[in-house]
Amino acid sequence: HDMPGMSGEDGKTAAPEALPTLPEGAPLRDLPRLANRADEPGRFEAELTAKPAIVRFAEGIDTPILAYNGEAPGPLIEVTEGDKVAIRFANRLFRWETTIHWHGMPVPADQDGNPMDPVLSGGERLYAFELPEGSAGSYWYHPHPHGRTAEQVYLGLAGAFIVKPRQDPIPAAYGDTPLFFTDLRLAADGLIPANTMADLMNGRVGDHVLVNGQKKPTLTLPAGSRRRFRLFNASNARFLHLTFGEAAMTLIGSDGGLLEAPVTGRRTIDLAPGERAEIVVAFDRPGRLVLRTEDVDHGWMGPGRPDMAAELMTVEVTADKAEPAPALPARLRSIADLGSPAVRRRFEFTETMSMGEGGMKMAFLINGTSFDMNRVDVVTKAGQTELWEVVNRADMDHPFHLHGTQFQVAETERDGRVSKAPYRAWKDTVNVARGETVRLLVRQDLPGPRMYHCHILEHEQLGMMGVAEVQA
Ligand code: C2O
Ligand code: CU
Numbered sequence: 001h002d003m004p005g006m007s008g009e010d011g012k013t014a015a016p017e018a019l020p021t022l023p024e025g026a027p028l029r030d031l032p033r034l035a036n037r038a039d040e041p042g043r044f045e046a047e048l049t050a051k052p053a054i055v056r057f058a059e060g061i062d063t064p065i066l067a068y069n070g071e072a073p074g075p076l077i078e079v080t081e082g083d084k085v086a087i088r089f090a091n092r093l094f095r096w097e098t099t100i101h102w103h104g105m106p107v108p109a110d111q112d113g114n115p116m117d118p119v120l121s122g123g124e125r126l127y128a129f130e131l132p133e134g135s136a137g138s139y140w141y142h143p144h145p146h147g148r149t150a151e152q153v154y155l156g157l158a159g160a161f162i163v164k165p166r167q168d169p170i171p172a173a174y175g176d177t178p179l180f181f182t183d184l185r186l187a188a189d190g191l192i193p194a195n196t197m198a199d200l201m202n203g204r205v206g207d208h209v210l211v212n213g214q215k216k217p218t219l220t221l222p223a224g225s226r227r228r229f230r231l232f233n234a235s236n237a238r239f240l241h242l243t244f245g246e247a248a249m250t251l252i253g254s255d256g257g258l259l260e261a262p263v264t265g266r267r268t269i270d271l272a273p274g275e276r277a278e279i280v281v282a283f284d285r286p287g288r289l290v291l292r293t294e295d296v297d298h299g300w301m302g303p304g305r306p307d308m309a310a311e312l313m314t315v316e317v318t319a320d321k322a323e324p325a326p327a328l329p330a331r332l333r334s335i336a337d338l339g340s341p342a343v344r345r346r347f348e349f350t351e352t353m354s355m356g357e358g359g360m361k362m363a364f365l366i367n368g369t370s371f372d373m374n375r376v377d378v379v380t381k382a383g384q385t386e387l388w389e390v391v392n393r394a395d396m397d398h399p400f401h402l403h404g405t406q407f408q409v410a411e412t413e414r415d416g417r418v419s420k421a422p423y424r425a426w427k428d429t430v431n432v433a434r435g436e437t438v439r440l441l442v443r444q445d446l447p448g449p450r451m452y453h454c455h456i457l458e459h460e461q462l463g464m465m466g467v468a469e470v471q472a
C-alpha cells in the first residue's frame, strides 16, 4: 500500500475505519450531504477534508481510496444561487499537494483551485466565493494539483455541487436525483491499479461505472412517475452514451443549468468526461428498465480502449400508481444572447509520438505546446465576447473544458459541413470529435488566470492544457 497520498514515508496508512460492503444491486442511495454550519440565511459554511479511506466493494477485500470527509463520491454540496460560500479545506493526504477546483462555477480565479495555488500535504485553506444570481446548475468539485489530477480523481476525490435556483420551474413532484458516475478499476487484491502506458494514451477506463459510489444500484418507483435526474460524468476518461431503453428522455439542462425549453424524445444522452446534463424520464408502465451506457468508438489508439457497454442502474417500476404529476412547462428560462464576438481565437489539439530512450513518448498539445503554469497562453478581457474555435486535428476525441465561466456552442464543423447549435445552452465542457471544429461563444466576467484543457484527465496531466489570463 505504499502509494503517495495513501501512506507516509514509513508506509503507514492513516488506519482508516472500514466501511460496510457495498453490494451490487442495492437500493440507490442518496449522496451524503455536506452539512451547512452557517446560521444566517444566504450563507453556506462547511469543512472538507481530503484523506485516505477504505471501502469494501467485495466481502473481506479492503480497497484503499482517497475521499472527501470519508466519502467517495464526496458529499453533495447544495446551495442556492446568490449564496455566499465558505469552505474550510484540509489536505490530509500523505505527501501529496492538492487543490479543490469548482468545476464550471463562476468563482474568482484565486478561489478556483488552480494548480498554481496548491494546498500542501498537512495544509489548510479557506475557499470563499459568492454565487451570482442566474448561476443555478449542476457542477462538481475535484482536485486540480499540478501533474496529479488524474490519480487523485480515480482514487476517489470528486463530488457533486448543485446550485439551486430561487424559483425552480421543474415540478417538485419529479424529485431531483443526482446520478454521479465514476469509473473504478479494481485489481483482484482490492487495490486500485496505477495508470499504464495505454491509460495515458487513451485515457483511463475502469471495469465498473459506479453510480453514487454503488455498483448497479436499483431505484424503485410507482408506475406513472416522472423523475428528474442530474447526470454527472466524473470519470477520468470514459465517454458515456446513456440510454433507458424504451423510455424516452427529455433533456432539460446542460452543464450550467436549465435549457430554455425541454428537448423531448431523446433516446441517448452523450456525456464526455466532465460533462453534465439534466433529464426528465416518464416511467409509465410497470416493469424493469435498465440505464445503460453503449459502446461508441472515439478513435482509440493502438489496441484500443473500448468504452464497453455496461449496465449502470435498474429502475423497477411497480404496479402502484403514482400521484399524477404536473406537466413540464414549455418554457424553462431564458439564456442570454452573448452578442457578436469581438475577437476570434483558435485552439488546436494535436497528438505527437516519438521514440526516445525510455521507449515511446507521447505528447498531447494545444497549439503545439505543452502546459506550463508559468506561461500565459492567451490574454483576454473580462466582459468581452469572443469566438473560440477549437480544432481537433488529432486521431481521437478530446473534450474541451474552460474554467471560470459557461460558454455557448455556436456551431460544429465536420468535413466542411457546418451545423449550427440547435438550441442555446450553458456549457463548460464539450466533446470535440476527431477531425471536428467546434466554435464557442465565450465571455469571462472575472479577472485572473483560467485553465482550459482536455478533460480526459490523463491528457490534461500530459500537457493538453493552457492558461488564459483574463484582464479586468
Ligand atoms: Cu474539471 Cu480543469 O477541470
Ligand atoms: Cu474545471
Ligand code: CU
Pocket: 364, 397, 398, 399, 454, 455, 456, 459, 460, 464
Ligand atoms: Cu484528450
